[in-house]
Amino acid sequence: MSTTYPRGFTAAAATAGLKPSGTPDLALVVNTGRSDAIAAVYTANRCKANPVLWSERATADGRARAVVLNSGGANCYTGAFGFQTSHQTAEETAELVGTSAQDVVVCSTGLIGVGGEDFRAKILAALPGLAADLAGTPTAGQAAARAIMTTDTVPKTVALDGPGFRIGGMAKGAGMLAPALATMLVVLTTDAPLSAAQLDAALRAATATTFDRLDTDGCMSTNDTVVLLSSGEGAEGDGAAVDEAAFARALADACADLAGQLHRDAEGAHHDIAIEVAGAATEEDAVAVARAIARSNLFKAAIFGEDPNWGRVVAQVGTTDAQFDPQNIDVAINGVQVCLGSAPHADPAEVVFARRVDVRVDLHTGGAAATILTSDLTHDYVEENSAYAT
Amino acid sequence: MSTTYPRGFTAAAATAGLKPSGTPDLALVVNTGRSDAIAAVYTANRCKANPVLWSERATADGRARAVVLNSGGANCYTGAFGFQTSHQTAEETAELVGTSAQDVVVCSTGLIGVGGEDFRAKILAALPGLAADLAGTPTAGQAAARAIMTTDTVPKTVALDGPGFRIGGMAKGAGMLAPALATMLVVLTTDAPLSAAQLDAALRAATATTFDRLDTDGCMSTNDTVVLLSSGEGAEGDGAAVDEAAFARALADACADLAGQLHRDAEGAHHDIAIEVAGAATEEDAVAVARAIARSNLFKAAIFGEDPNWGRVVAQVGTTDAQFDPQNIDVAINGVQVCLGSAPHADPAEVVFARRVDVRVDLHTGGAAATILTSDLTHDYVEENSAYAT
Numbered sequence: 001m002s003t004t005y006p007r008g009f010t011a012a013a014a015t016a017g018l019k020p021s022g023t024p025d026l027a028l029v030v031n032t033g034r035s036d037a038i039a040a041v042y043t044a045n046r047c048k049a050n051p052v053l054w055s056e057r058a059t060a061d062g063r064a065r066a067v068v069l070n071s072g073g074a075n076c077y078t079g080a081f082g083f084q085t086s087h088q089t090a091e092e093t094a095e096l097v098g099t100s101a102q103d104v105v106v107c108s109t110g111l112i113g114v115g116g117e118d119f120r121a122k123i124l125a126a127l128p129g130l131a132a133d134l135a136g137t138p139t140a141g142q143a144a145a146r147a148i149m150t151t152d153t154v155p156k157t158v159a160l161d162g163p164g165f166r167i168g169g170m171a172k173g174a175g176m177l178a179p180a181l182a183t184m185l186v187v188l189t190t191d192a193p194l195s196a197a198q199l200d201a202a203l204r205a206a207t208a209t210t211f212d213r214l215d216t217d218g219c220m221s222t223n224d225t226v227v228l229l230s231s232g233e234g235a236e237g238d239g240a241a242v243d244e245a246a247f248a249r250a251l252a253d254a255c256a257d258l259a260g261q262l263h264r265d266a267e268g269a270h271h272d273i274a275i276e277v278a279g280a281a282t283e284e285d286a287v288a289v290a291r292a293i294a295r296s297n298l299f300k301a302a303i304f305g306e307d308p309n310w311g312r313v314v315a316q317v318g319t320t321d322a323q324f325d326p327q328n329i330d331v332a333i334n335g336v337q338v339c340l341g342s343a344p345h346a347d348p349a350e351v352v353f354a355r356r357v358d359v360r361v362d363l364h365t366g367g368a369a370a371t372i373l374t375s376d377l378t379h380d381y382v383e384e385n386s387a388y389a390t
Numbered sequence: 391m392s393t394t395y396p397r398g399f400t401a402a403a404a405t406a407g408l409k410p411s412g413t414p415d416l417a418l419v420v421n422t423g424r425s426d427a428i429a430a431v432y433t434a435n436r437c438k439a440n441p442v443l444w445s446e447r448a449t450a451d452g453r454a455r456a457v458v459l460n461s462g463g464a465n466c467y468t469g470a471f472g473f474q475t476s477h478q479t480a481e482e483t484a485e486l487v488g489t490s491a492q493d494v495v496v497c498s499t500g501l502i503g504v505g506g507e508d509f510r511a512k513i514l515a516a517l518p519g520l521a522a523d524l525a526g527t528p529t530a531g532q533a534a535a536r537a538i539m540t541t542d543t544v545p546k547t548v549a550l551d552g553p554g555f556r557i558g559g560m561a562k563g564a565g566m567l568a569p570a571l572a573t574m575l576v577v578l579t580t581d582a583p584l585s586a587a588q589l590d591a592a593l594r595a596a597t598a599t600t601f602d603r604l605d606t607d608g609c610m611s612t613n614d615t616v617v618l619l620s621s622g623e624g625a626e627g628d629g630a631a632v633d634e635a636a637f638a639r640a641l642a643d644a645c646a647d648l649a650g651q652l653h654r655d656a657e658g659a660h661h662d663i664a665i666e667v668a669g670a671a672t673e674e675d676a677v678a679v680a681r682a683i684a685r686s687n688l689f690k691a692a693i694f695g696e697d698p699n700w701g702r703v704v705a706q707v708g709t710t711d712a713q714f715d716p717q718n719i720d721v722a723i724n725g726v727q728v729c730l731g732s733a734p735h736a737d738p739a740e741v742v743f744a745r746r747v748d749v750r751v752d753l754h755t756g757g758a759a760a761t762i763l764t765s766d767l768t769h770d771y772v773e774e775n776s777a778y779a780t
Contacts, residue, residue: 047708047716047732077704079717079733112701113734217687220709222701297607297687297767298775305776311502311612314467318437319610326437327469342437343469344503377687377776379769385688386695386767 001159002141005168006191008033008231011140012133013147016126018072018110018119024147025072026123028130029187030097031065033231038064039199040105041207043224049076050115051106052223054086058102059227062196065099067187067227068130069107069148070123071172075115076108076222082115089123096131107185107225109150109172145170148185151384156261162250164242165192165234171258184211186226186258188251191234192242202248203228210255213287215294216266216375263373268380271303271357278369279362285322286370289361292316293372300377308351310339313361323365330362391549392531395558396581398423398621402523403533406516408462408500408509414537415462416513418520419577420487421455423621428454429589430495431597433614439466440505441496442613444476448492449617452586455489457577457617458520459497459538460513461562465505466498466612472505479513486521497575497615499540499562535560538575541774546651552640554632555582555624561648574601576616576648578641581624582632592638593618600645603677605684606656606765653763658770661693661747668759669752675712676760679751682706683762690767698741700729703751713755720752 004011011029018025031038040059042052058064068089075082090104097104108115134140145155149172156171173184194202207226228251235242263272275293280286293299293316302309310331317329331339335358336351338344357376375381394401401419408415421428430449432442448454458479465472480494487494498505524530535545539562546561563574584592597616618641625632653662665683670676683689683706692699700721707719721729725748726741728734747766765771 045705045708046710046714047704047719074701077701077729077732077734079731082733112699112705113729116734220705222705222708297771301772301775304772307776309502311464311467314437315435315502315610315612318435318612320436324436329437339467339503341469342467343472344467377772379772381687382691382694382767382769382772385691386697 001138001168002145002157002170003029003168003187003189004136004138004141005159006166006189006231006234008191008233009189010134010136011144012130012135013143014126014130014133016070016122018070018122024143025070026126026130027069027144027147028093028134029067029144029189030134031229031231033191033233035193035230035232036063036065036103037194037196037199037230038062038227039196039203040225040227041203043221045220045222047222049074049108049223050078050082051075051086051108052225053083054090055105055107055225058090058105063103064105064229065103066093066097067105067107068093069185071109071148071150073110073114073119074108074112074223075119076112078113078115085115085120088120092124092127096127105227109148109185109223112222141168148172151267153265156258158254158257160250160254162246165190165247167250167254169254169258171262173262184224184262188228188254190228191231192247193232193235194230194242194244194247198244199228199230202251205248206252206255210252210259213371214259214263214373215291266375267384268378269375270378271376272355273303273357273359273374273376274371275359275374276369276371277361277363279364279366280368281323281366283368283370286368287372288320289317289322289363290370290372292320293359294374297377303357304376304378306353308333308338308348313359314339314342317361322363324363328364332360334358391528391558392535392547392560393419393558393577393579394526394528394531395549396556396579396621396624398581398623399579400524400526401530401534402520402525403537404516404520404523406460406512408460408512414533415460416516416520417459417534417537418483418524419457419534419579420524421619421621423581423623425583425620425622426453426455426493427584427586427589427620428452428617429586429593430615430617431593433611435610435612437612439464439498439613440468440472441465441476441498442615443473444480445495445497445615448480448495453493454495454619455493456483456487457495457497458483459575461499461538461540463500463504463509464498464502464613465509466502468503468505475505475510478510482514482517486517495617499538499575499613502612531558531560538562541657543655546648548644548647550640550644552636555580555637557640557644559644559648561652563652574614574652578618578644580618581621582637583622583625584620584632584634584637588634589618589620592641595638596642596645600642600649603761604649604653604763605681649763656765658768658774659765660768661766662745663693663747663749663764663766664761665749665764666759666761667751667753669754669756670758671713671756673758673760676758677762678710679707679712679753680760680762682710683749684764687767693747694766694768696743698723698728698738703749704729704732707751712753714753718754722750724748
């Protein structure tokens, strides 16, 4: 179950030949319903990839019918030619599915700088076959989710039900996961009859506490895109209203589910780390402190070595502007209170490590809390990312 | 030649038994000259170690006579007991060298959380022997430089002459090198007859463009201390004035020399990377962009793999608030213009790698430039930092 789970969506996958592996690398999701509302969130990186520059324009009016995605090349920093490629991809797709180019979102993922003539030719040649295979089946949705994988080891999908609506989705992303959604492509679909503005509000709220709090390696991508399309075919098929709050909760659940899948499949990770900062004056403070810890290579290497090195945690707290008393910080690792009042407490040898590592920091300043998900720094991470281009 | 190179300084080293290796771990530098002026710069980390909390008070009046340093324990996050240890260390040292505790700077380096009763007892027991060995010889200065090493593979020292004055120095630091001077202890000595205010101005200017631009792993330490002591014995021994601008230049040279030594000895590094950002609107912009690149694990892993992955460079430019045109960024790696106008240019295969890697980014926005020194992300870095505490 994936993007085709809600009523009014079809999907397909194809092999354009962009990946040396010869596996599927092109996906298409089409909204065939009565509504063409869409909401989208893009990377905060100021150097955006060409497909993002294209799609920002395409979704500015809150309307779109199709999302075409490729792996095997990011089409980023490929100049005017690269932008033309995204534009042409949208034109051809629009022609094939019966809409206008301005209603086609384009997403690319892969190596930056890849997006030349060969790249364009392969995509354009594969589009007709891709469109011909569109189907509303679970198999089609699953195939699309597989086609957008890069270094992902498993496809990531979600499907859930709410009162009168369904939500489906697929995601890719394994490295470069960082704030403001780093190389992550997410297509969410729903049949909830909601306006573009309603979808936008729900999507921004959901991403702020899910994808935005996944920070595996601190690197912000140039291609991140999260879109949410509504076919309007829900509420028992009659387009009646659905409860907006219930939809927002369900969407947040779907995003949290996909974010968790991305977290567990992070490149080279041996430990899935959740850093909860409690007792913060504000939620912003909690996020800032948790993110600072999540970005410490020394802390991340220590967790790889299963060394409950709480000193590297407290040291990162000190790099932030958050409100706290340097003499009153507590740190627990997997439930063992290794640091109390900024001093050693329980014996770190008591900490039992597993794949999942929970770090809890208490700032004793207020009532706000937040959790950032990150990964340890491993030999495999170094290996995967030093050999990626070759 | 080291801290004893200028007239009016003695130094010594001892083995207190803090390091499991049994190598020297205690050092002392004493100013025996007519002046007791000192300037100091400390970590910007808000969670400071106890010796830093002590030394900030000791140097607040611009006067100090001695610096006592230990490796084998950071005495950080060790509570009130740890602060008392720093205080007591200063008291005992003052007694032994004939000054007041308020004129003794204390520096510690090693593992955070180490600074208990055993740590204190070993230091206090070793101080009399340490003081008894004080000498103004090159050998004594060199021994002190060796005693402050932690994961450093070589001692770092400097000695140079200016018109009417000498400058000497020693430094330690291999990991946790980051902005605002990360675990770096630096003792600089001079016989230039300058006031504390003059020393302070020269020191702040010198550190801002040297130690502050060394960012090997983005981790800011809790113990960083850079001090500059003047004996006033220079200018031909008659205490006559020296040229302040000449001194500032010489001090900057000495700091750059030590920073270069720290850079080349960074933990686990296989490549010494210099990231120059030119064409920036302001020097702050240039520093911000270069630092963002220096902190990208993806970029650092690529350099380890000798992959001239310029896309990871441009992506980091985009994460900053600096002024630039996303369509007009140039990147050269070891002189090969791999990216021109934010698009591929020369074949990355032309890049020849060596231990030293020069990355040059041109923002085409203004005339400011800055260089940040960093290291690649290697298996050795992961290994050293995952096994450090055990």
